[in-house]
Amino acid sequence: MTRTLIVGSGFVGRAVAARLTAVGESAVLASRHAPADLPAPWVPLDAADADACAHVVDRVRPDRLVLVHGPSDVTWCEAHPERAAALHTAAATNLTAAAPGCRTVLISTDNVFDGASPANDESTPTTPANAYGRAKLRAERIVRETADGTVLRVSLIYGWEPPGADKWLNFFSACAHRLRSGEPVEAPHDQWTTPVLVEDVAAVTAAVLPSGAPELLHLGGPDRISRAAWAEAVADGLGVPRSRVVRVPKAAGRYASRPTNTCLTSHLLDGFLAARGLRVRGVAEGARALLEAAA
């Protein structure tokens, strides 16, 4: 049975582990701390520690690696640019060195672009405008130069988080819980994204794991939508009035420092998905699926 070591046990890493185990593959999650609700076995690992990476690879003996670890907080990276770059560089270097010849998938980001353009496909030159994007780009280069790998750049990811969290990990869940409890949601009408459901990200990640996948693939959802319109789609899904969404300019709210566009397009994705019988859902279908499952 093919065994995949997933470095990063967060929002996305856990979804990838769940997908692989659901299709009968073996997955092992790794991170510094053990989160609750793990869908697969877990091992402790600080990916910045070369000896620890070698030890974990020796113990797990993976056929494949998925690098989906932090730091992923754009604000934290901006405040600690050297640490962000050092961590992403060290993790990519240590893990590709510890598992030479291992198929490797790096989950990267639309932040390798500055967000000025509404559409960036795989041929668009990278222009990171923040520390997070620069750190991820360095990791991309290491994987592309040293491994049999695929860099999967993903747009904003969303999914269901149960109520009661201290802090929501994604915009969809934050909106859904606030709107449902009758609170207004402020969202910019001029910040654009191509959101992707976390289960669809996991399915595409599993599909790029075998050899032969493109070296670089962009994964954005089919809808290019403003945060405000997205929040309204969530309101529709919940059956609550759209008037609970307060449309504000990006400059006036908490997204002021975000790029105008966090969008990805692709000249490869449609063909790649069609050949594998996969489909990436739009925001209305995604909202329906999540809200029905949660109910």
Ligand SMILES: NC(=O)c1ccc[n+]([C@@H]2O[C@H](COP(=O)([O-])OP(=O)(O)OC[C@H]3O[C@@H](n4cnc5c(N)ncnc54)[C@H](OP(=O)(O)O)[C@@H]3O)[C@@H](O)[C@H]2O)c1
């Ligand atoms: N979420 C999105 O919208 C999105 C979009 C595009 C790309 N991505 C990429 O996907 C990746 C994961 O995102 P996420 O949303 O799942 O983040 P997350 O929920 O914050 O999870 C990050 C995981 O990385 C682990 N980690 C951090 N530093 C580590 C280290 N030195 N060694 C080992 N593990 C470490 C964290 O656990 P510990 O702190 O316990 O180690 C955690 O399990 C990021 O690389 C991000 O660039 C995310």
